[in-house]
Amino acid sequence: MIDTNISRRAFLGTSGALVVAVSFTACKPKGAGPVTETQVTSTPMNAHVEIGSDGFVTLFAQHPEIGQGVKTSLPMIVAEELDVPWEKVRVRQSEIDPKYGFQFAGGSLSVPMLWQPLREAGATARAMLVSAAAEKLGVEQSQCKTENGFVISGSKRLPYSELAEAAALLPVPDKAELKFKDSQDFKILGRRITGVDNEALVTGRPLFGIDQQFEGLHYGAYTKCPSVGGIVKSANLDEIKAMPGITDAFALDAKGEVDALKPGVAIVGTSTFAVLKAKNALKIDWDLSNASTFNWEEFLERSKSAALKDGGTSLFSDGDVKTAFNSADKTVEHVYAYPFLAHAPLEPQNCTAKVDGDKVEIWAPTQMPTQAVQMVAENFGFKPENIVLNQTRCGGGFGRRLFNDFVAEAVAISQKAGVPVKVQWTREDDMANDYYRPGAVHGCAAALDASGKITGWKVNFHTLSKDGETPGRSPNAYMDNEFPRHLVDHYSVNETVTKMAIPTGWWRAPISNGFAFVYGSFLHEIAHETGQDYVELVLSLYGDDQIIPGPQGSEINTARAKGVIREVAKRSNWGKKLPKGRAQGLAYYYSHSGYIGEVVELEVSADKAVKVHKVDVVADVGPIVNMSGAENQCAGSVIDGLSTMMNLQVNIQNGQIIEGNFDTYPLMRMPSTPEIDVHFIQSNNPPTGLGEPALPPLAPAVCNAIFSATGERVRELPLSKSGFRFA
Amino acid sequence: MAINLKINGKRVSSSSDPETPLLWFVRDELNLVGTKFGCGIAQCGACTIHVDGVAVRSCQTTLEDAEGLDVKTIEGLAGKDRLHALQQAWIDLDVAQCGYCQAGQIMSAAALLADNPSPSDQDIDDAMAGNLCRCGTYPRIRAAIKQAAGMGG
Numbered sequence A: 001m002i003d004t005n006i007s008r009r010a011f012l013g014t015s016g017a018l019v020v021a022v023s024f025t026a027c028k029p030k031g032a033g034p035v036t037e038t039q040v041t042s043t044p045m046n047a048h049v050e051i052g053s054d055g056f057v058t059l060f061a062q063h064p065e066i067g068q069g070v071k072t073s074l075p076m077i078v079a080e081e082l083d084v085p086w087e088k089v090r091v092r093q094s095e096i097d098p099k100y101g102f103q104f105a106g107g108s109l110s111v112p113m114l115w116q117p118l119r120e121a122g123a124t125a126r127a128m129l130v131s132a133a134a135e136k137l138g139v140e141q142s143q144c145k146t147e148n149g150f151v152i153s154g155s156k157r158l159p160y161s162e163l164a165e166a167a168a169l170l171p172v173p174d175k176a177e178l179k180f181k182d183s184q185d186f187k188i189l190g191r192r193i194t195g196v197d198n199e200a201l202v203t204g205r206p207l208f209g210i211d212q213q214f215e216g217l218h219y220g221a222y223t224k225c226p227s228v229g230g231i232v233k234s235a236n237l238d239e240i241k242a243m244p245g246i247t248d249a250f251a252l253d254a255k256g257e258v259d260a261l262k263p264g265v266a267i268v269g270t271s272t273f274a275v276l277k278a279k280n281a282l283k284i285d286w287d288l289s290n291a292s293t294f295n296w297e298e299f300l301e302r303s304k305s306a307a308l309k310d311g312g313t314s315l316f317s318d319g320d321v322k323t324a325f326n327s328a329d330k331t332v333e334h335v336y337a338y339p340f341l342a343h344a345p346l347e348p349q350n351c352t353a354k355v356d357g358d359k360v361e362i363w364a365p366t367q368m369p370t371q372a373v374q375m376v377a378e379n380f381g382f383k384p385e386n387i388v389l390n391q392t393r394c395g396g397g398f399g400r401r402l403f404n405d406f407v408a409e410a411v412a413i414s415q416k417a418g419v420p421v422k423v424q425w426t427r428e429d430d431m432a433n434d435y436y437r438p439g440a441v442h443g444c445a446a447a448l449d450a451s452g453k454i455t456g457w458k459v460n461f462h463t464l465s466k467d468g469e470t471p472g473r474s475p476n477a478y479m480d481n482e483f484p485r486h487l488v489d490h491y492s493v494n495e496t497v498t499k500m501a502i503p504t505g506w507w508r509a510p511i512s513n514g515f516a517f518v519y520g521s522f523l524h525e526i527a528h529e530t531g532q533d534y535v536e537l538v539l540s541l542y543g544d545d546q547i548i549p550g551p552q553g554s555e556i557n558t559a560r561a562k563g564v565i566r567e568v569a570k571r572s573n574w575g576k577k578l579p580k581g582r583a584q585g586l587a588y589y590y591s592h593s594g595y596i597g598e599v600v601e602l603e604v605s606a607d608k609a610v611k612v613h614k615v616d617v618v619a620d621v622g623p624i625v626n627m628s629g630a631e632n633q634c635a636g637s638v639i640d641g642l643s644t645m646m647n648l649q650v651n652i653q654n655g656q657i658i659e660g661n662f663d664t665y666p667l668m669r670m671p672s673t674p675e676i677d678v679h680f681i682q683s684n685n686p687p688t689g690l691g692e693p694a695l696p697p698l699a700p701a702v703c704n705a706i707f708s709a710t711g712e713r714v715r716e717l718p719l720s721k722s723g724f725r726f727a
Numbered sequence B: 001m002a003i004n005l006k007i008n009g010k011r012v013s014s015s016s017d018p019e020t021p022l023l024w025f026v027r028d029e030l031n032l033v034g035t036k037f038g039c040g041i042a043q044c045g046a047c048t049i050h051v052d053g054v055a056v057r058s059c060q061t062t063l064e065d066a067e068g069l070d071v072k073t074i075e076g077l078a079g080k081d082r083l084h085a086l087q088q089a090w091i092d093l094d095v096a097q098c099g100y101c102q103a104g105q106i107m108s109a110a111a112l113l114a115d116n117p118s119p120s121d122q123d124i125d126d127a128m129a130g131n132l133c134r135c136g137t138y139p140r141i142r143a144a145i146k147q148a149a150g151m152g153g
């Protein structure tokens, strides 16, 4: 409730918004004693900071929380430069507003993109509070300092809460004049700060998309064709409408473009169970004339047999690869393959929409809230100012929620049914309607001279895309500085693209999640077959300290690469003696601007049961924002990597996804979880994100360890395809 | 005919479809949304609740099954003015990533500790094997259960 609405002109750096003093009821968690009503006045200093009259500051988290921890880590950056104690911070999820720029969660980009702007937001507000204090006390700004939410001058201590109203009216200082803390003086950054939603999570309070409930809400289910691209001919709608609790049922026509509505049948009713029961009774006659007929196994076998033969289109050709191979002392050739994957976030897709004439309000667990608003405006004709999108916490993302197809469904269904609807996908809907990590095949060849130096490197890459031509859109595109480009003089990549209509998308550590397995394994094979020490070979490949050029933000500093390799070898006691059947495996990979080395220690029984005992992770991602979150992301990435490489694959037969639920897409469970030790090499390089880069090296580290333990080389994932299983 | 049961200590009477899984009953009708839907086929444990003190999958337990029984959801786990030791340990050790599985994890762990106040590592793995965490928070779940057990459950 807003009790004062003071329209004063404010000089707000990012938006020129009005200063609005609001009062709200400070809520205490349920079950934590009686709720006391407190009138709190809150003064916005800028888009990120509001200062309350009660001594608390409210910081706004602008990007979606998908489990990567940004609802905690981003406000920590603001709080540090604002110079307030973390105990006096409240965090709220921000609205979707252009003043926050493009709001999204992806590419491990939140921290690197927002580090500087958020420091500026905190430092700007702090500078204005200092100005206000200097004015009030009649002293120079240089005679004031800040500490824990106070401006201090001599013996005077003024709390921010007493300065905020005056400070908010002052001119916004120039960015160039802002003073930032030295990292030595950080009080919040680098600490172990626990998640701001923790108490709400453990007491079951509503946070997620699926938790939205309100008076008049209806529940919806939407059934799409099991074959990608099929459209509805007819359905037993009358029968469905007559079922108890069902208020409406209808078919929706659509082209099925990425991010838009797919054709299907909607059922609306008064409870989730009623609509799910009706969904089970639904009989749809599909027109399959334009449906996909893609078969993964067929592609796989064809590509594997072609992978070491010449062919495809040249992507890169440095030096003279042909001569390098012709004059080689030794060559090594192998073919590697990895499957399609589903994201399978634990919260199945859902979205709540309330269409009211020309207005719509949406509650969406999306990684792309700004894009969702744009999509709804474009596809449904709402004016952007008539769209309110509330970003909810997301029960996992992993890249799945970068697409807003579920948002389109909720809006379309609410619009047609004329009631607010929460559209709930089943797990089976979620598995069958993903934007999958595409599988691929790599044929790799290396040429070595008599000294064992790698002189030539040749890859045939067999991949898939929608039009058979432009894999640039595909999450398997080759990067300019993909390993080991610029490290090997004679380097080439040829690409063969097969046309396929199955939608693909970005899956945690896109590209790297497959490529790391290929190159990390291949290097180990090269070392073994040429009798070289594997770690020495990798280190020598990186050579002298240098910067490998790449697109902005992806230049590779080989000193940092070698640093994590050496450190993880040291911490894991690399090369230690182990009993028969037990071995270590090491892999290193650079992705999402992070340098990560991992060592796995595992044991394999005679019947191929794999027990992973220990995983050592060493990461160099610059300074750590939140130590607790950073360790959790690395450990989670290791577990995701292990879970995925052991048992997970999406099979596609005749355009249909075969796996339907966790019984056939078996995520790893607690008993298989190894001990994980995470160590950071902290530096003053710009901080980069941790949602993804610790995943890619896990698969090659495990495969290399399995080879050392058993002599069996795995060149195709998942491991279960070769008969391995968790012990 | 109405079905009577107890939810978090309160008597509840419902005339809904007796086949309604408790998962959807507590979420849609009682607005107790802490219990989560993940798979619907007893694979993920996100929907774990207690029925007469036993951890069960609420996606597989119908209203009818619970007639006359005592149901506890995550919302009913805390004491009057104190969180359950597991909830506190979960907060302190910062277990959650996305957090979606955690209510189910805590309910499974609470049933374990009620039965076995000082579980071994093996006991913990066995009791928690039915709960998936897509984000991979298993190491911290283990640690939080041990911490809570040390505090007397």
Ligand code: FES
Pocket: B036, B037, B038, B039, B040, B041, B042, B043, B044, B045, B046, B047, B048, B057, B058, B059, B060
């Ligand atoms: S929803 Fe009940 S076990 Fe997954």
Ligand code: FES
Pocket: A067, A346, A395, A396, B096, B097, B098, B099, B100, B101, B102, B132, B133, B134, B135, B136, B137
């Ligand atoms: S914390 Fe995300 S599923 Fe467990």
